[in-house]
Amino acid sequence: MSAPVKKNDRLTVYIEDLTHDGNGVAKVDGYPLFIQGALPSETAEVHVVKTLKNYGFAKVVEILEPSSDRVDAPCEYFKQCGGCQLQHLSYEGQLKWKENMVRNVMQRIGKIDAPVLPVKGMEEPWHYRNKAQIPFSSNEAGQAIAGFYKTKSHSIVDMERCLIQTGEADAILAGLKKELAAIGVRPYNELSHEGMLRHVVVRKARATGEVMVVLVTKKKKFPQKDAAVATIQKLVPNVTSIMQNVNSDKTNVIFGDETVNLWGKDVIIDTIGDVRFEISARSFYQVNPEQTEVLYKQALDYANLQGDERVIDAYCGIGTISLFLAQQAKAVMGVEIVPQAIEDAKRNAALNGFTNTYFEAGPAEEVIPRWYKEGKEADVLVVDPPRKGCDEALLQTILVQRPKRVVYVSCNPATLARDLRILEDGGYQTQEIQPVDMFPHSTHCEAVAWLELV
Ligand code: SAH
Numbered sequence: 001m002s003a004p005v006k007k008n009d010r011l012t013v014y015i016e017d018l019t020h021d022g023n024g025v026a027k028v029d030g031y032p033l034f035i036q037g038a039l040p041s042e043t044a045e046v047h048v049v050k051t052l053k054n055y056g057f058a059k060v061v062e063i064l065e066p067s068s069d070r071v072d073a074p075c076e077y078f079k080q081c082g083g084c085q086l087q088h089l090s091y092e093g094q095l096k097w098k099e100n101m102v103r104n105v106m107q108r109i110g111k112i113d114a115p116v117l118p119v120k121g122m123e124e125p126w127h128y129r130n131k132a133q134i135p136f137s138s139n140e141a142g143q144a145i146a147g148f149y150k151t152k153s154h155s156i157v158d159m160e161r162c163l164i165q166t167g168e169a170d171a172i173l174a175g176l177k178k179e180l181a182a183i184g185v186r187p188y189n190e191l192s193h194e195g196m197l198r199h200v201v202v203r204k205a206r207a208t209g210e211v212m213v214v215l216v217t218k219k220k221k222f223p224q225k226d227a228a229v230a231t232i233q234k235l236v237p238n239v240t241s242i243m244q245n246v247n248s249d250k251t252n253v254i255f256g257d258e259t260v261n262l263w264g265k266d267v268i269i270d271t272i273g274d275v276r277f278e279i280s281a282r283s284f285y286q287v288n289p290e291q292t293e294v295l296y297k298q299a300l301d302y303a304n305l306q307g308d309e310r311v312i313d314a315y316c317g318i319g320t321i322s323l324f325l326a327q328q329a330k331a332v333m334g335v336e337i338v339p340q341a342i343e344d345a346k347r348n349a350a351l352n353g354f355t356n357t358y359f360e361a362g363p364a365e366e367v368i369p370r371w372y373k374e375g376k377e378a379d380v381l382v383v384d385p386p387r388k389g390c391d392e393a394l395l396q397t398i399l400v401q402r403p404k405r406v407v408y409v410s411c412n413p414a415t416l417a418r419d420l421r422i423l424e425d426g427g428y429q430t431q432e433i434q435p436v437d438m439f440p441h442s443t444h445c446e447a448v449a450w451l452e453l454v
Contacts, residue, residue, distance in 0.1 A: 022085025069093025082151030110417030114430035125440035132169035205270035302450035319345030389415025399426035
């Protein structure tokens with residue numbers, strides 16, 4: 001098909017949908033135009049900036065009929081920063097859009113008819129992220145800058161605050177760059193590979209209030225470390241741990257292999273529900289703990305444990321869901337591909353005094369069939385795979401072994417729908433799907449699905 005519009009055309013369009021990047025979608029004779037900043041149900045005058053064979057891009061000239069859910073984005077950096085996509089949509093509007101998105105994807109991709117419940121959102125959808133990874137650099141005048149990246153780019157938007165991060169992260173964002181020159185620390189420059197300070201990572205435990213600040217430096221030798229520690233203590237008086245991580249490589253990966261303690265404790269402690277977790281500089285941990293608790297409570301509800309079940313938690317990470325389940329199950333076996341995460345899971349199980357958990361590192365699709373062969377069977381199986389969904393071999397194992405209940409925690413509705421179809425064709429019935437908003441102002445949506453063998 002040839003494009004019905006060409007570059008520099010101006011036209012009036014009706015916006016039908018939103019993409020995963022948060023762009024509005026309009027159709028011109030069936031040809032999709034992606035329009036930054038436009039919202040569903042709006043009519044807008046747009047200017048075509050690029051056309052490809054099957055789709056094109058346009059910019060808003062004027063919103064002629066705004067959506068009733070449109071709001072002024074509260075963040076002054078929203079238009080440049082790539083962190084949030086939906087601040088111009090009211091939070092209620094975001095939740096409505098996510099609910100419809102999950103329902104449409106279930107029907108379109110999986111032909112799944114199970115009820116999709118309204119999204120469980122946050123009461124106060126701001127300052128929810130417990131981990132900020134702030135890149136530092138310098139501008140043309142040689143002054144330090146710090147902020148977050150522009151969409152799909154590595155250029156930093158210099159900022160003083162971020163509405164989804166903690167106050168402690170803001171204190172580092174706004175304060176540390178002003179102090180760097182005085183203490184003689186040069187920010188790192190990605191292009192010249194010169195300078196010292198690459199990133200500052202700020203982590204906060206919501207339940208205990210403990211705060212960790214990690215300085216990622218180019219070299220281990222860090223002569224200004226005492227001054228850096230004193231500055232951080234001044235900016236973040238409640239800091240409990242200050243760490244240095246060394247990354248000497250030309251890379252955009254944040255962390256290097258070596259981490260040393262500069263001051264205070266090596267870890268911070270957080271709790272989700274009644275379970276305690278130890279978080280170190282590099283350990284994986286959910287970034288929205290308040291909603292993580294909502295998500296895991298839902299998974300636990302759907303698992304409907306009476307106390308005598310054996311449960312498998314596939315893709316268990318540091319065992320967060322496993323330990324939640326272990327409170328109500330006879331035994332929980334967790335499997336995860338990253339060995340370090342399994343070490344964390346075992347430590348956290350011990351920290352909480354659990355004796356009914358077992359963790360093993362390896363690919364779920366290989367470890368679980370072996371467990372079954374060894375007689376380690378499960379009544380309930382929980383999966384929480386990465387965005388690409390469950391491995392086909394794991395789904396086949398479920399269909400052969402037939403645990404009576406499956407709880408599927410998903411961060412990608414499209415692969416969830418695909419996998420639910422496979423499970424339904426193999427004898428399971430999806431009972432209910434509960435979406436949970438873990439990332440307000442982004443287009444992401446998590447969902448928990450509950451399946452029973454019928
Ligand atoms: N359930 C955890 C983590 C979920 S994220 C939590 O809620 O915190 C998905 C996890 O799957 C990641 O930790 C990733 O390392 C792991 N993973 C990816 N592929 C895997 C595989 N083939 N087998 C086992 N784990 C895998």
